[in-house]
Amino acid sequence: MNHTDTHTAPRIAWQEPLLDILEAIIHRKWIVISIMVVGSIAGILRLASMPQVYSASAVAVLLPREKAIIDASIDTSSIETSDDRASRSSAGNLMLPPNPALYTTIIHSRAVLEEIALRFSDQLSSSKAISNNDRSEEVIDELRRMIRTTTTEEGIITIHVDSHSAQLSSDLANALFEQCEIASKAIEHKLLIHQAGHLDKALLIAQERLSETEKQMSAFTSEMGLVNTDLQASNQLRGLRELQTERDTLEADLDALRLSYTDASPEVIAIKGRIATIERQSALSQQNVVGSVGTADFGRISIAYKSLEQKVRFERDMVSTLSTKSDIYRLRAEQPIGNLAIIRPANTPTRPAGPSKKRELGLALGLSLILSIGYCIVCQQWQSMRKDRSLAARTDNLIDQVTPNFKRLKSFKR
Structure with missing residues (x-):
């Protein structure tokens, strides 16, 4: 049984950590080099085994506000200023709001993504983006991870799609804008029908007023x-x-x-x-x-x-x-025309966009360097503890507390 000296002086804190770390690395430089070489090889093997990622993008623009195709004005046969005429001619124009956030929400909506997943189910399965056992929520989440959208205040919308298939990336980007066009035309159709309904109600009121005025004029x-x-x-x-x-x-x-x-x-x-x-x-x-x-x-x-x-x-x-x-x-x-115009459809990419060689190799080298430095520091600290009697005694006591479990396990196997 080991006896520790309780009257030993308290250990002084780590005085020169940088020098100790540098000394530990220099004394074990070949181990550091070996670990980094092994880590680099592992990083290269991992990079070679990773599937390639292809990125495709499509660009569309929201059309600016414009007047109706055919407009009718009221001739009052009275004197009016140019400002009055301009304000009157622009009254009642119906156009879709140029709001890119609206189409971003449509692109990431569940209804659109379910339509895309159903349409490209075979390609998604072949590219291993989804499997037949995935739940609907998992499929939607995977599609959302594959799709990125960027917008500008001028109404420019860009869709980026990343997948393991070049053809799938371009097809998904173009299909998403097709869904946006369908939604844009559907919104315009509803707005036009809604506005026509309001005009029909106003027409009934105007006809009643006209009939009453004609009766007054006839009596007069x-x-x-x-x-x-x-x-x-x-x-x-x-x-x-x-x-x-x-x-x-x-x-x-x-x-x-x-x-x-x-x-x-x-x-x-x-x-x-x-x-x-x-x-x-x-x-x-x-x-x-x-x-x-x-x-x-x-x-x-x-x-x-x-x-x-x-x-x-x-x-x-x-x-x-x-x-x-x-x-x-x-x-x-x-025949709604919508207010979304595709100015550059997505083309099939010829070169992969990922994974990044610099990032993967840099990550492997960084982890190898951290592991090697940590190993050197642990070895240096172990040697320092063995030189200190109090720390050596505490270390042996801790080992004795752990090793009996292994000893009993070995005796049980025998």
């Missing part, structure tokens, strides 16, 4: 006896001018007769009667300039009639515009 024209205010007023004014001209002629004839006849003569009395008749006709015409409207109310009635006429024309244009826009949106919904 029937009450005032209006047919065509401009033509009626023009004819009435022309009649007044003719009566005034005839009156002026009769008054001239009357002045000429008075030179030869008295006012009691039949000739003068006849001319005066004709002048009085013309004055009565003029007065009656002024009281009914248009229909039953007199001169005093003609301005107010004319403004009211023009306002109703302009309102009816505006609402008719509104009904026509809404109907046209609804038909346009439904036609566009039948």
